Amino acid sequence: MTVLSYRQALHDTLRAELQRDDNVFLLGEEIGVFEGSYKITAGLLAEFGPRRVRDTPICEEGFTGLAIGAAMMGLRPVVEIMTINFSLLAIDQIVNNAAKLRSLSGGQVSVPLVIRTPGGGGQQLSATHSQNLEVWYAHVPGLKVVAPATCADAKGLLTAAIRDDDPVLVLENLALYNTKGEVPDGEHVAEIGRAAVLKPGRDITIIGYSRAAVIALDVARHLEDDGISAEVVDLRSLRPLDRDTICASVRKTSRAVIVEDDWLSYGTGAELAATIQEGAFDYLDAPVRRVAAAEVPLPYAKRLELAALPDAGAITRVIRQTVGGH
Amino acid sequence: MTSTDLTREDPAVLRQYYRQMALIRAFELRAAEMYTRARIGGYCHLNLGEEATVVGLTAALRDEDYLFATYREHGYALARGADPGRVMAELFGRADGLSRGRGGSMHLFDTAIRLLGGYGIVGGQIPLATGAAFALAYKTGPAPDAPAVMCLLGDATTNIGAFHESLNLAALWHLPVVYVIVNNQLGMGTPVEAAAAEPELWKRGCAYRMPGQRVDGNDVLTVRDAARAALDRARAQHQPTLLETVSYRLRGHSVVDPARYRTAEDTERLRRDDPLPAFRNHLVAAGVLTDEAAQEIDAEADKAVAAAVDFADTSPAPDVTTLFDHVYATPAASMYRGLPGDPVTGGGPP
Numbered sequence: 001m002t003v004l005s006y007r008q009a010l011h012d013t014l015r016a017e018l019q020r021d022d023n024v025f026l027l028g029e030e031i032g033v034f035e036g037s038y039k040i041t042a043g044l045l046a047e048f049g050p051r052r053v054r055d056t057p058i059c060e061e062g063f064t065g066l067a068i069g070a071a072m073m074g075l076r077p078v079v080e081i082m083t084i085n086f087s088l089l090a091i092d093q094i095v096n097n098a099a100k101l102r103s104l105s106g107g108q109v110s111v112p113l114v115i116r117t118p119g120g121g122g123q124q125l126s127a128t129h130s131q132n133l134e135v136w137y138a139h140v141p142g143l144k145v146v147a148p149a150t151c152a153d154a155k156g157l158l159t160a161a162i163r164d165d166d167p168v169l170v171l172e173n174l175a176l177y178n179t180k181g182e183v184p185d186g187e188h189v190a191e192i193g194r195a196a197v198l199k200p201g202r203d204i205t206i207i208g209y210s211r212a213a214v215i216a217l218d219v220a221r222h223l224e225d226d227g228i229s230a231e232v233v234d235l236r237s238l239r240p241l242d243r244d245t246i247c248a249s250v251r252k253t254s255r256a257v258i259v260e261d262d263w264l265s266y267g268t269g270a271e272l273a274a275t276i277q278e279g280a281f282d283y284l285d286a287p288v289r290r291v292a293a294a295e296v297p298l299p300y301a302k303r304l305e306l307a308a309l310p311d312a313g314a315i316t317r318v319i320r321q322t323v324g325g326h
Numbered sequence: 327m328t329s330t331d332l333t334r335e336d337p338a339v340l341r342q343y344y345r346q347m348a349l350i351r352a353f354e355l356r357a358a359e360m361y362t363r364a365r366i367g368g369y370c371h372l373n374l375g376e377e378a379t380v381v382g383l384t385a386a387l388r389d390e391d392y393l394f395a396t397y398r399e400h401g402y403a404l405a406r407g408a409d410p411g412r413v414m415a416e417l418f419g420r421a422d423g424l425s426r427g428r429g430g431s432m433h434l435f436d437t438a439i440r441l442l443g444g445y446g447i448v449g450g451q452i453p454l455a456t457g458a459a460f461a462l463a464y465k466t467g468p469a470p471d472a473p474a475v476m477c478l479l480g481d482a483t484t485n486i487g488a489f490h491e492s493l494n495l496a497a498l499w500h501l502p503v504v505y506v507i508v509n510n511q512l513g514m515g516t517p518v519e520a521a522a523a524e525p526e527l528w529k530r531g532c533a534y535r536m537p538g539q540r541v542d543g544n545d546v547l548t549v550r551d552a553a554r555a556a557l558d559r560a561r562a563q564h565q566p567t568l569l570e571t572v573s574y575r576l577r578g579h580s581v582v583d584p585a586r587y588r589t590a591e592d593t594e595r596l597r598r599d600d601p602l603p604a605f606r607n608h609l610v611a612a613g614v615l616t617d618e619a620a621q622e623i624d625a626e627a628d629k630a631v632a633a634a635v636d637f638a639d640t641s642p643a644p645d646v647t648t649l650f651d652h653v654y655a656t657p658a659a660s661m662y663r664g665l666p667g668d669p670v671t672g673g674g675p676p
Contacts, residue, residue, distance in 0.1 A: 062491025065453020
C-alpha cells in the first residue's frame with residue numbers, strides 16, 4: 001500500500017495502462033500541452049507523445065463519437081470530458097451509439113470505451129459547471145457507470161474500466177481530487193458492479209457514492225461517539241447496481257439513509273429507496289430517507305451554494321431522526 | 327445521365343454493375359410491398375432512384391475498406407455482398423437477420439463485409455467513421471494499398487454540428503476517410519435550398535481545406551471514378567475528401583410517405599432521370615448487353631429477392647430467452663435482467 005492522492009492514483013493508472021497496452025490512448029480537451037484542466041494527465045504527453053495522448057479541439061460530440069468509432073475498431077480510447085456538464089454536448093453519441101452499437105449489431109461490434117469526467121459542486125462554479133448528471137447515464141442499458149470514492153477505487157475501478165469491453169463512464173469528483181488514501185501497489189483491478197461496505201454497523205445503513213460516500217463515512221465515525229453504529233455502503237457502481245449488498249445491509253440494520261449530491265426528484269436515491277422497500281420491506285423499522293441537493297440550479301454565492309448541497313450536518317440530523325428512540 | 331465512354335470498360339464488369347443495380351431495385355420494390363403487407367415494421371427507407379450511386383460507390387471500395395452508412399442502406403449492404411436473405415430477415419425482425427433482429431431496416435451491420443452499420447439518428451455515423459479512420463491511422467501510415475473508410479450521409483445531414491466537427495477533425499488529423507453526401511435533393515420533404523445556406527454542399531468542405539467535388543449520382547461510372555480517386559487520396563496521403571453525388575429519390579422519404587410535396591415537374595424528372603433504365607439502355611446501345619440478356623438479369627434479380635423473402639419467412643423470430651444477449655460484452659453478476667413485472671431483488675418476506 002502507498003498513500004496517494006485521488007488525482008495521483010488516476011494519473012498513475014492512466015500511465016500504467018498506456019504502458020501496458022498500445023491500444024490504449026487518451027483523448028480530450030487540453031489533456032496534453034496544458035496537462036489537463038485538473039492535471040490528471042500531467043506529464044503523459046511528454047512521456048507517450050501525441051499519438052497516445054491527443055489534444056482535441058473543443059467539440060465534445062465530435063471527439064467522443066470519434067473515440068466510439070475507434071473503439072469499434074479495437075482501440076481502447078480513454079476520453080476525458082473536462083466536466084460532466086460538457087458531456088451534454090456528446091450525449092447523443094454516448095446514449096445512441098456507445099450504449100447501443102453492440103445490441104444494434106447483434107453482438108458484432110463492441111465499444112471498449114472509457115469516458116472519465118468529474119462531476120460535483122462546491123467550487124463556486126455555479127449552475128452550469130456544478131451538476132451531478134451521472135444518473136442520466138446510469139439510466140441507460142448498454143452503459144456502465146462507476147464512481148470511485150476512495151483512492152484505492154480510483155485505481156481499481158479506472159483500471160477495470162479501461163480493460164472492460166463495454167463503454168464505461170468513470171465519474172470523478174472535483175472535491176475528491178486532493179483527498180488522500182491508501183492505494184494497493186502493483187496490479188489492482190476492482191470488480192465493476194460491486195458495492196463495498198466501507199464501515200460495518202448495526203443500527204442504520206448509510207448509502208452513498210463518490211463524494212457523498214466519503215462524507216457518509218466521516219459522519220458514521222462521528223456517530224460512533226454517540227453510540228450510533230452506522231454501516232456505510234459505497235455503491236462504487238451506479239450501473240450495474242449491486243442491489244444484493246444494499247438490501248443485505250438494510251436487512252441487517254433495518255434503517256436506511258441515502259446521501260446523494262444529485263437533485264432529489266428522480267435521482268439515484270429514488271432508485272435506491274425503491275430497491276430497499278422491495279428487497280427489505282419486512283425488515284424496515286423506519287421510512288427510508290434521502291439527503292439530496294436542493295432542487296435549484298446551484299448558485300454562485302458561497303452561502304447559497306453551501307445551503308444547497310448535502311453536508312455532514314444534514315446527514316447527521318436525518319440519521320438521528322431515522323434512528324429515533326434508539 | 328449516363329454519358330461516360332464505355333469502350334474502356336470491361337463488359338463483364340459493366341454487366342455486374344447492372345446486375346447489382348437490378349438486384350437493389352427488385353429488393354427495394356419487394357421491401358415496399360412487404361412493408362405495406364405489415365411484414366416489415368418500424369421505418370423503411372429505400373434506395374430506389376439511388377442505385378447508380380450505391381453501385382458506383384461500393385464498386386470503388388476494396389474488401390479491406392470500411393463503410394458507415396445512413397438509415398437508407400439496404401442497397402449498400404447488398405452491393406457490398408451481404409446475403410439478401412439475411413438482409414430481408416433483418417427487415418422482417420428474424421433471428422437470422424444481419425443484426426439478429428436487433429436493428430431492423432435502419433441498422434444493418436455485417437462485420438464480415440466491413441459494413442459498420444446503418445444509423446437511425448441523422449449523422450450519428452459521421453463521428454464514428456472519423457474514429458474508424460483515426461484507428462486506421464493509429465495503426466499504420468499512408469500507403470497505396472492501405473485501407474480507408476467511406477462515410478455516407480444525406481444532403482440534410484450537412485447542416486448538423488457533428489458533420490462539421492468531424493470534417494474539422496479529419497482534416498486536422500489527416501485521416502483516411504471519404505465523406506459522401508448522397509444528395510437525393512430532399513431531406514424528408516425539405517429541398518436542399520430550403521435547408522442549406524450553401525446548397526452546393528460539397529463546398530462546405532472548403533472551410534476545412536478539404537478537397538471535394540459534385541458528381542452526377544445517376545452515372546455509376548462517374549460516381550465510381552470519383553470515389554476511387556478520393557479513396558486513393560485517403561489511402562496514399564491520408565487526405566480526407568468530401569464527395570457529393572446528386573441523384574433523386576424515386577419514392578417518399580420512407581415507404582409510408584406519399585411524397586405529396588413533389589410537383590408534376592418533379593415526377594416527370596423522376597421518369598426521365600431514373601438511373602436503372604438509363605444504364606440498361608446505355609449498355610444495350612453500346613452492345614454490352616442485349617435486351618434479352620437484360621431481361622434475364624432482371625428475372626434473376628426477382629428470383630433472388632423471392633428467395634430472400636422465403637428465407638426471411640422461414641427464419642424464426644428471436645427467442646425471448648435471448649432478450650438480454652448482446653447488450654453487454656462483459657455482463658456483471660449484479661445486472662438486473664427482469665422482464666416487466668418481475669421482482670427487482672431476490673429479497674422477499676422473511
